[in-house]
Amino acid sequence: MILIYWSLHILAFKDFKVNFSYPRKLKKTLIEGEHLRTIPTFRYKKLVVLIGSNATGKTSLIKLIWRISLFLHRKNPSFLDSLISENNEHGNIEIDFVNEYDDVAILYRAKIRIIKNNVNNQNIVEVAMYSKKLTEGDSYENSINELDNHEYVFESWQVALQEFYDNFGWQVVLPSTEELFDKFYIHADINESEKDDYLDILNNVMKTLDPAIKNVFHSKDAADAIVIEYSDERKVLIQNGNDISSIPLLSSGTKYGVAISNILFSIKNHRNGLYLVDEQFSYVTADIETAILAKMTALLNSGEQLFFTTHNSNILELGFPFHSFYFMKKTIIDGAPIINVSCASELENRNNVSPKNMFDNDAFGTAPNVDGIYSIGK
Structure with missing residues (x-):
């Protein structure tokens, strides 16, 4: 499962849009094979690094990706239950993604509507889905019109996903503070x-x-x-x-x-297509985290994708393309938290400009307000 585009209106993600494709082949890049295995003209970002201050939605976005992947794969709406809070009556998700089967690549657009049900506490989940078989020369950019112009009809998730089949796999690791992740998992399924x-x-x-x-x-x-x-x-x-x-x-x-180690082993042996690594380096020095991310990225094949959250700005000096870095920020509007995201390539793309220097000078507007800390003791 390769994630291409997200449009979210759920929880603190209000009118949240993010695109993981890119239109033009880069002349120089440290990340090779940023395209589908079967359709080289269909380019996507193999590495997505999410950077932001505390409580800016990095873990929430990773968990959202994970839960929606579980819902589509297992066809079980219970994975979406936590996406509707007491203060939200409904949520809308739109996701474009690609599955590759042997020599076939299929682009999907799934629209998911979650409606809170106060009668029996079982949310109503409706889905509208469209798929397009990709052919030689296709790209995401020349496929958008077909996706946009399709007339989507929402149906119950049982009907909409009845013929949907996927062979994608994913691996996710969240901090031990998250439920179910305060456990050691040793890679046991190895021959x-x-x-x-x-x-x-x-x-x-x-x-x-x-x-x-x-x-x-x-x-x-x-x-x-x-x-x-x-x-x-x-x-x-x-x-x-x-x-x-x-x-x-x-x-x-x-x-x-x-x-x-489990993630490194899985990437090295191409066990899955999608890897979600969240906050695994909070107690690890910046140099070690940087080295491990560099190795993870180098091991990725075409048709694989890594999402990685961090507070370590040294990663911005690894020489990866600007389009690999996403900066998240939370603002309060009319008393409600709103999460925003911006890609470094939206502001700069020149090879002679340092994304680390831009980050240090708060070019992406993600620096936290620490005035309250300095006011202590006055």
């Missing part, structure tokens, strides 16, 4: 030939996060478990499902090492 590769990645990541770690290996005594061995011979057993907070010896940053 014998992949075990050495997985352990190599796990060792490299964990040893980088904590130089005192001597070795990481699969436990011989417990199923779906790993053992972390320290240079002083101490050992820590970690099993699938363990609470992150309960693991002894590991620092806060090192505890995220398993989730980071």
